[in-house]
Amino acid sequence: MSGNNVMPPSPEWSQPIGAAPGLPARLMEARPLKGVSRRFGDLRVRPKLMVLHNSFFLLLACAVYFTVIGVVEGRMRQAQEREMTLILNAFSALLPETGDDLALRPYDLRQGTAAEFGLPEPAQDWMRRYPGRVWRAPGDHIYKLIPGTQRYYRLTLPVRFYEGVVAGVQMALFAALGVLYVLAVLVLELLIMPRYVYQPLRLLLEADAATRRGDRRAEIIDEAFIPGDEIGLILRSHNDTVRALRRREDELEQARRNLEAQDRLVSLGMLSASVAHEMNTPLAVLHGSIEKLLEKSCDEAMRTRLERMKRVTDRLRRISASLLDFARLRRETMEPLELRPLIDEAWHLVAIDEKAGDVTLRVEVPLDVRVCGNAGRLVQVFVNLLRNALIAVPAGHGEIAVRAQAAELNGRGAVRITVEDNGPGIPPEILPEVFDAFVSDRLDAKGTGLGLTVAQGIVHQHGGEIRAYNREQGGAALEVVLPAPQEASKP
DSSP states (O other): OOGGGSOOOOGGGSSOTTOOTTSOGGGGSOOOOOHHHHHHHTSOHHHHHHHHHHHHHHHHHHHHHHHHHHHHHHHHHHHHHHHHHHHHHHHHTOOTTTTGGGTTGGGOOEEEEHHHHTOOHHHHHHHHHSTTOOEEOSSSEEEEEOTTSSEEEEEEOTHHHHHHHHHHHHHHHHHHHHHHHHHHHHHIIIIIHIIIIIHHHHHHHHHHHHHHHTOTTTSSOOGGGOOSSHHHHHHHHHHHHHHHHHHHHHHHHHHHHHHHHHHHHHHHHHHHHHHHHHHHHHHHHHHHHHHHHHHHOOOHHHHHHHHHHHHHHHHHHHHHHHHHTTTSOOOOOOEEEEHHHHHHHHHHHHTTSGGGGGEEEEEEOOTTOEEEEOHHHHHHHHHHHHHHHHHHSOSSSEEEEEEEEEEEETTEEEEEEEEEEOSSOOOTTTGGGTTSTTOOTTTTTTOOSOHHHHHHHHHHHTTOEEEEEEOTTSSEEEEEEEEOOTTOOOO
């Protein structure tokens, strides 16, 4: 493939897909999949993404959980230590006569005997030995001997309260993170991933399958469904690749058709040269005989017919010469020509057909309209156009109209000539290819499929344009635009 056919890289593809600015280039290098990476890479996209985002959310939840719980436990431990210190100080200073027991009643402050509280003997001996000091049992209770009595104070420390608060915070945080995790997974799996990941991938797979089937209607992804991220770049790359592929296929198909047509034209050219060679001798004899008859004839009507026959033989000799030059490109002499005589001459040649006597011809071409070209070649163009119209119109009430008007061609003056008929029109399936070689719906009847192809070639040699269309009121129209001489006056 030549350098001209290589698609230039898009600016938005200059950075590797998925690359983050600032990362070392070696981290973005392509590496083969092996071992665990191969097994993970073989997963479908959905389970692979589920593993990734579930792992991410689990790690995030664990990080948040242990971070928050650590902070809460530290703060609660500090609050517990402060409160324990205040309780112990107030409990140590507690005496019956001070009446300070109101502040400690929320902590289940009670009075009772050792038997009621189930105090062991060592604890009783310790408190009798150290009156006023606080003894702490292995559980949540602290005790103190009431001076001068055999009774004791007992107070319940709020240890379980702080443990309950920490446990409640743990449960609440665990539940909140669990709910957020479930909601995040649902939002990803039901809303975000299907719309922005799974849908583009599904569209790409469906378009790729359509391309393999050759379904051109479904192989291009609609731009409305393409996002602007890296996946969108892949989808647009698919569309561009498919369009380029189809253009190449169309060009190859057109080239194949052209080769087939050229092959047929080569064969036709060889046959035409042979036919022309065989025609030249009898045509020369016929032309000479007509000239001798013209010299001897005095009847005006006979001379008119002989003059027409002479023009026909002259045209046949020119056609014979054209057949011999079929494969050669000739440089034609271009000169200003009056348009009306060219059309009249073409109709005289077409009027040899018996059907022409039953057809009405209207030539709406002013006498002063002139074009630039070769007379013989332009007559050949108008013969082909008029002959097509004559074949198309119905016998008995056929109508053909030839009109001319000023036009513009490539920024210079031109003349537009239109040949219209009241026939059935050109079949829609033939209209796009009506100027291609051997395209004719009457190939075996009255045409060869080359008339309009030849006319198109001659018009293009003259620097003009030709087109065919069906008229709204019925019938077909063939339109030729030819350059006008610089001094030509507009019709």
